[in-house]
Each structure stands twice: as structure tokens, then as C-alpha cells.
Amino acid sequence: MNRVRVYPQRRRSALPQRRKVSVARVLRLAAFGAGQCRDRGAPTPAPAPGPRSSHPEGEDGEALSGANCDSTYVGIQADTMVNAMTVLAKVSERRTDRMVNSNFSELPAFLVREPGLDSGYMIAQYTAAALTMELRGLAVPASADNVTTSANQEDAVGNAYLAALKAYRATRKLGYVIAIELMCAVQALDLLAPLAPSPAAEALRARIRETVPTVDEDRVFHTDIEHIAELVRNGDVLRAVEGVVGALRR
Structure with a gap:
């Protein structure tokens, strides 16, 4: 917490020159910011409303100013989610490559019965690789970036909105x-x-x-990918497996 004198009973002309009503956020974050970084792996707590400023009883004009308004905690959590999803995509795409590569899988090249005539899943692996590259770009943490605002009063910006937006986009890319x-x-x-x-x-x-037939010759795979991605998103993939092995740990 940081102390600042607000002089509630004085006229503006009587205030000392350059006296600020609130201190810069980077100072208010002295304790809050360290705590947010320390607890990066813990569940995100419910945010407290407002900037967390209190006015103790008395006439000394002193206020205590905190930084609960800062969004860094949410930003760190969202950035961590994107990094985790990028790792999942990375290993998933590598498994796809091993399946379509006949040197590793010992199956027909690109998983098609006539690999010289048909391209099979060659472009599908390209798509997975491109999506993985996009996820790597999204994995650059937004919460570590900063552009000051409000005449340098908001000099440390949490960027949680950007981090959360990246996490939302990353979930769809990972699903594909x-x-x-x-x-x-x-x-x-x-x-x-x-x-x-x-x-x-x-x-x-x-x-x-049930919705995606076996591939015997080249066709447009966009519809197939969309069908399976929807099964991933709505939980049908998980339910199909759990119907055999029982509930998996969530």
C-alpha cells in the first residue's frame, strides 16, 4: 500500500504544487505485482472491486492506495494457458507428421492407398504445421509487454484483455x-x-x-476437419473414450 495526502478540506489553489491525488501504478504494484508473479500457478482469486483505496479515519488527509484494479494476475494465467496449448499443439503436429511420413509409419505415404496418384493428407499436415506456427506467435506473453498510458500515471499495464483474447483464439487453433x-x-x-x-x-x-468416411481418393478435407473439431469441442471425443475406460481425471 502507498500513502498519499489528498487534503480534502482545502481549496485547489491552496494545494502544494505538483501534489498528486494518486500515485503511479508501478508504485502501487510494489506488493501486488510481486504477489501476482509469485502466485502465477495458483487458481485465480475473485478480483476485488475498484482500485482498493482506503481513507483512514481522521483529518490528516492521508489515503492508502493499492492496485487491485491491475489485471496482471489474469494476464499471467491466460499467457500460461496459451503456452500450455502451444506445447500440446507442437507434440500433436509431430505425431501427425510421423503418421503421414511413410519413412516412420511404414504405411502408404500420406495415408492414401494410391500415394503416387493422390496427395492424401499431405496438405492436412501442412495445415497443422501452420496452425502450430500461429500458436507459437500467440505464445509471446502479453502480460510481459507494456505501453504506458494516462500521462504515465498508468505506467504499468497488465494487458489481461490481450492475453485472454489470445487464449480464446489459441483454443480454436489447438482444436483444429x-x-x-x-x-x-x-x-x-x-x-x-x-x-x-x-x-x-x-x-x-x-x-x-459416423460423419467422416474413410479416404480412398483425394477429396476436400475441410468438412472432415470441421466435423472432428466439433467433436473435440463438444466433448464427444472424450465421451467416446470414457464410455470404454471410465471417467478420466479432469
Whole structure:
């Protein structure tokens, strides 16, 4: 907390020159900011309303000014979410690449029965790679950036809105990356027939094949990706697996 004299009973002309009603945010953040960084891995608490200024009893004109209005805590949490989603996308895209690459999978190139004639899932892997690159760009933390405002009064800006917006965008991009991996995985299972996967993998394949047929020759895959991405978003993918193995830890 920081102390500042507000002189409530005096006329403006009687105030000392350059006396400020509130101190700069970077000073108000002396304790609040350190706490937000220390607790970056803890659940986000409910924010307190307002700037957290108090006026103790008395006529000395002294006020205590805090920084509960600062959004850095939310920004740090959102930035951390984006970093985690980027890591998930990174490993998902690499698994997709290993499936479409016949040097690793020992399956037909790009998971199509006629790899010389059809391109198969080659461009789908391009799409996953491009989305992963976009996520890497989003992973640059917004809460660490700063542009001062209000004549340098708001000299430390939390940028939580930007961080939260990036997290929202990242969830959709990650959903598509995972959808592409699942699309390739069920095609790989089809190509491995008559070998049978685990019961959980078979349940998931059956759920996806309700709307996305096996690929025998090139077609536009946009609709397939959208169907599977919706299954990821609405929880159908998770429910298909949990129907076999039981509830998974959330």
C-alpha cells in the first residue's frame, strides 16, 4: 500500500504544487505485482472491486492506495494457458507428421492407398504445421509487454484483455490441430486392418466414422476437419473414450 495526502478540506489553489491525488501504478504494484508473479500457478482469486483505496479515519488527509484494479494476475494465467496449448499443439503436429511420413509409419505415404496418384493428407499436415506456427506467435506473453498510458500515471499495464483474447483464439487453433491428428489416426487404423486397435481407440474411430468416411481418393478435407473439431469441442471425443475406460481425471 502507498500513502498519499489528498487534503480534502482545502481549496485547489491552496494545494502544494505538483501534489498528486494518486500515485503511479508501478508504485502501487510494489506488493501486488510481486504477489501476482509469485502466485502465477495458483487458481485465480475473485478480483476485488475498484482500485482498493482506503481513507483512514481522521483529518490528516492521508489515503492508502493499492492496485487491485491491475489485471496482471489474469494476464499471467491466460499467457500460461496459451503456452500450455502451444506445447500440446507442437507434440500433436509431430505425431501427425510421423503418421503421414511413410519413412516412420511404414504405411502408404500420406495415408492414401494410391500415394503416387493422390496427395492424401499431405496438405492436412501442412495445415497443422501452420496452425502450430500461429500458436507459437500467440505464445509471446502479453502480460510481459507494456505501453504506458494516462500521462504515465498508468505506467504499468497488465494487458489481461490481450492475453485472454489470445487464449480464446489459441483454443480454436489447438482444436483444429488435434482434429487433424485424429483424422489421420483413424485413417491409419483403417489402413492397418485387419489389425484391431484397443477398445477405446476403436470406440473413438467408430464415433468419427459416423460423419467422416474413410479416404480412398483425394477429396476436400475441410468438412472432415470441421466435423472432428466439433467433436473435440463438444466433448464427444472424450465421451467416446470414457464410455470404454471410465471417467478420466479432469
